[in-house]
Amino acid sequence: MIESAMKGVEFWIVNTDVQAMKMSPVFPENRLQIGQELTRGLGAGGNPEIGMNAAKESKEAIEEALYGSDMVFVTAGMGGGTGTGGAPVIAGVAKSMGILTVGIVTTPFSFEGRRRAVQAQEGIAALRDNVDTLIVIPNDKLLTAVSQSTPVTEAFNLADDILRQGVRGISDIITIPGLVNVDFADVRAIMANAGSSLMGIGTATGKTRARDAALNAIQSPLLDIGIERATGIVWNITGGSDLTLFEVNAAAEVIYDLVDPTANLIFGAVVDPSLSSQVSITLIATGFKRQEENEGRPVQASQLSPGDVIFGINRRPSFTEGGSVEIPEFLRKKGRSRYPRA
Numbered sequence: 001m002i003e004s005a006m007k008g009v010e011f012w013i014v015n016t017d018v019q020a021m022k023m024s025p026v027f028p029e030n031r032l033q034i035g036q037e038l039t040r041g042l043g044a045g046g047n048p049e050i051g052m053n054a055a056k057e058s059k060e061a062i063e064e065a066l067y068g069s070d071m072v073f074v075t076a077g078m079g080g081g082t083g084t085g086g087a088p089v090i091a092g093v094a095k096s097m098g099i100l101t102v103g104i105v106t107t108p109f110s111f112e113g114r115r116r117a118v119q120a121q122e123g124i125a126a127l128r129d130n131v132d133t134l135i136v137i138p139n140d141k142l143l144t145a146v147s148q149s150t151p152v153t154e155a156f157n158l159a160d161d162i163l164r165q166g167v168r169g170i171s172d173i174i175t176i177p178g179l180v181n182v183d184f185a186d187v188r189a190i191m192a193n194a195g196s197s198l199m200g201i202g203t204a205t206g207k208t209r210a211r212d213a214a215l216n217a218i219q220s221p222l223l224d225i226g227i228e229r230a231t232g233i234v235w236n237i238t239g240g241s242d243l244t245l246f247e248v249n250a251a252a253e254v255i256y257d258l259v260d261p262t263a264n265l266i267f268g269a270v271v272d273p274s275l276s277s278q279v280s281i282t283l284i285a286t287g288f289k290r291q292e293e294n295e296g297r298p299v300q301a302s303q304l305s306p307g308d309v310i311f312g313i314n315r316r317p318s319f320t321e322g323g324s325v326e327i328p329e330f331l332r333k334k335g336r337s338r339y340p341r342a
Contacts, residue, residue: 006168008175012065014090016054016082017043032065034058034086044081048119051085062093070184071100071174073167074131077159079108079116084123092130100188103131104166104199106159109139133194133286137162141221162222166199169282173236173268182268190232190264194286198223198230203280210237210247210279214254217281228258231287233265240275251281263287 013026014034018041021031033041035054044050055062066072072094076083087105094101105124108116128134139159146155170191173182191197200223202216217235218227227233237243237251248269259265264287 006171009167009171014055014062014082014086015043016051016086017041030065032058032061034061034082044085046116046119047081048085048123051080051082052089053085054082055086055089059089059093062090063097066094066097066099069094069097069099071102071171071187073102073104073170074127075104075163075167076106077108078105078120078123078127079112080119084119088123088126088130091127095130095132100192101131101133102170102191103127103134104137104163105135106137106139106163109143109155128196133191133197133284135166135197135199135284137166137199137222144221162199162201165201165282166284169199169201169236170234170284172238172270173234173266176268176270182266186266187234190234190266190286191284194232194288196288197284197286198225198227198288200227200283200285201281202283203278205277205279208250209277210239210243210251210281211254213237213279213281214251214283217283218255218258220283223285226258227255227283227285228260229288230259230285231263233259233263233283233285234267235265235281235283236268236270237279237281238270238272238275239279240277241271241273242276243269243271243279247279251279255283 010030011026012030012032013021013024014032015021016033016035016039018033020043021033024031035044035050035057038054038057039050044054072091074087074091074094076087078084078087083105087103091101091103105127107120107124110117124134124136137159139155142155142158142162146158150158170187174184174187200217200220202213202218202220204210204212204216206212214237233255235255237248239247252267256265
């Protein structure tokens, strides 16, 4: 995600493990070691309580890193120590500062064991209470879209790339000018205090590429339930210089036909000259909190990945040309501040 150099996004890495941070491509000044007294530069040992206390110890440093941000994405692999315990604390600090706070996290693969699964669920519950919007991506869902010969390392890379696309799908709408521009206030209106959210990603080529990309996003294995239950939809369509308004309309019709007529919808359309024949769509369905409260259960019955907590910050950067948008192969087949932070 960090290597993708998203426009208008400033990356920070947060960890207790000094050695792990040294391997990160993040600028040294954006590496935040937490819990120096508690862990003395070592990891959290898979213990979320240590991760939580480490973040609490470094609350002032976290506040300083977040200062001046409009929007913060907190991403982590849940189930381990630092991410599971630290992410809710970081998110809580951001939200208390009046920053629009979005959590995008993954849950462990089943083969990682029950302990990690249980810890992930507990961490997600804590994180949900400290963010405006929470997107949970079950790693097991990715297994439905890859072949049985996919190496373990590639599976983890795919999970990381989904996190990247979730951040990019939202940040591009705000920071990159396009055929249709969306103001930050529009995004805040849909995502503030929205509760659980879901994400779908689709890409396509050919004559009906826009419509097909929309269908692929709606049918994405990442969506646990239908988007018709959402009270808000944020979606972004990206194509090459040949992207037409007719195609944007075709994609919109597919999405609008499924959602509740009273839902609040905003979208962005971005032209990326590097995309010649491909159209990609990222869709975020928000506002499931109401259904959760009415039915007394969470929308996602996700099963329950560890490591660094990465957050990005949006600080109303200067608009620039769109960068390339890379879509993983398995999804293609499935048919203060220099920058904002995510």
